[in-house]
Amino acid sequence: MIADPLVIIGAGAWGTALANAAAQAGRTVTLVARDPEHAATIEATRENLRFLPGALLHAGITVTADLGAAAVARALLLVVPAQALREVARSLAPRLAPGTPVVICAKGIERTSGRFMSDIVAEELPAAVPLVLSGPSFAEDVVRGLPTAVVLACGQEPVARSLAVALASPTFRIYHGTDVRGVEIGGAAKNVLAIACGIVMGCGLGESARAAMVARGFAELTRFARALGARPETLMGLSGLGDLVLTCGSAKSRNFAFGEALGRGVPLAEAAGGKLAEGAFTAAALVAMAGRHGVEMPISEAVAAVVAGEMSVDEAIGALLNRPIRAEHEII
Ligand SMILES: NC(=O)c1ccc[n+]([C@@H]2O[C@H](COP(=O)([O-])OP(=O)(O)OC[C@H]3O[C@@H](n4cnc5c(N)ncnc54)[C@H](O)[C@@H]3O)[C@@H](O)[C@H]2O)c1
Numbered sequence: 001m002i003a004d005p006l007v008i009i010g011a012g013a014w015g016t017a018l019a020n021a022a023a024q025a026g027r028t029v030t031l032v033a034r035d036p037e038h039a040a041t042i043e044a045t046r047e048n049l050r051f052l053p054g055a056l057l058h059a060g061i062t063v064t065a066d067l068g069a070a071a072v073a074r075a076l077l078l079v080v081p082a083q084a085l086r087e088v089a090r091s092l093a094p095r096l097a098p099g100t101p102v103v104i105c106a107k108g109i110e111r112t113s114g115r116f117m118s119d120i121v122a123e124e125l126p127a128a129v130p131l132v133l134s135g136p137s138f139a140e141d142v143v144r145g146l147p148t149a150v151v152l153a154c155g156q157e158p159v160a161r162s163l164a165v166a167l168a169s170p171t172f173r174i175y176h177g178t179d180v181r182g183v184e185i186g187g188a189a190k191n192v193l194a195i196a197c198g199i200v201m202g203c204g205l206g207e208s209a210r211a212a213m214v215a216r217g218f219a220e221l222t223r224f225a226r227a228l229g230a231r232p233e234t235l236m237g238l239s240g241l242g243d244l245v246l247t248c249g250s251a252k253s254r255n256f257a258f259g260e261a262l263g264r265g266v267p268l269a270e271a272a273g274g275k276l277a278e279g280a281f282t283a284a285a286l287v288a289m290a291g292r293h294g295v296e297m298p299i300s301e302a303v304a305a306v307v308a309g310e311m312s313v314d315e316a317i318g319a320l321l322n323r324p325i326r327a328e329h330e331i332i
């Protein structure tokens with residue numbers, strides 16, 4: 001596939017890291033920032049001091065704030081927060097050539113509509129070919145060239161395969177697949193579960209409790225995914241188990257760090273520390289969708305109640321610990 005020029009919308013931490021990875025893979029990259037002043041500063045200093053300090057931008061990247069750059073894109077990456085994805089997709093609609101592959105890199109569910117990211121792209125950019133990129137990957141690791149593996153899913157298998165080849169490098173390995181729903185569920189739900197793990201650690205409940213949270217979180221994630229028609233093996237892969245292990249195990253995760261702060265008693269309004277904790281926005285939408293499909297997600301429900309201010313951390317932990325004893329694996 002010809003993926004040049006590759007246009008990346010969103011010059012935050014992940015957009016910047018992906019721009020560097022793609023440029024290193026040989027792509028011609030345009031990185032589009034929201035704010036013209038920020039774009040000019042990155043272009044001039046070759047560093048994104050605001051979102052990813054300490055990393056030099058590859059020489060093959062042009063930075064702009066002009067969304068019009070999307071008009072010539074042979075492939076486009078959407079790397080803005082999940083709650084902003086619709087607004088951004090809508091503004092791209094008149095600019096994008098029909099059939100352009102659009103790779104969704106945000107991990108979340110839209111809270112106002114309860115829609116997945118791929119549904120939003122289908123609604124706002126109906127002529128585009130939607131793909132989802134997800135998996136365990138910290139921007140800081142990717143930009144340092146540390147080995148990372150992610151998955152790229154598209155309903156059209158040849159598009160996923162050829163774009164994976166175009167964007168991958170020896171240290172940024174991109175597997176491909178066709179289970180778009182499974183891959184986006186993995187990315188969205190793990191953020192909610194990482195908040196739960198952060199709360200556990202912030203409260204000092206210990207490593208055993210964290211491991212239990214990961215395993216039971218994975219159980220509810222796979223129950224949910226199965227009910228929504230995703231393939232269970234997808235969730236056993238990079239977007240699902242892989243990302244759960246990363247984000248539930250590292251204070252570098254903004255979702256985990258948010259939960260940890262809540263567990264330490266930091267007030268809700270201050271716990272994210274000004275950083276993007278996607279799970280806080282996704283939790284209620286995830287739980288509502290699970291309810292509509294008759295799926296129990298007690299950990300996600302507890303997180304949703306805590307981030308909505310409806311339950312204290314202690315009440316949420318008490319509710320989880322006092323659930324009835326049951327068989328580990330449900331037959332559904
Ligand atoms: N940072 C990571 O390691 C990482 C890894 C994988 C996936 N992701 C996902 O990528 C998405 C973006 O995360 P990030 O780390 O880049 O966040 P970030 O906070 O570092 O950057 C967000 C970017 O989006 C822009 N933005 C915010 N609201 C906008 C709006 N309404 N319109 C246009 N642009 C807007 C901001 O200006 C900024 O450039 C999230 O869904 C996140 O879960 C992040």
Ligand SMILES: O=P(O)(O)OC[C@H](O)CO
Pocket residue numbers: 107135136137138139191194243246247252253254255256276277278
């Ligand atoms: O910092 P987080 O919690 O948004 O996690 C970043 C990535 O999603 C990890 O795969």
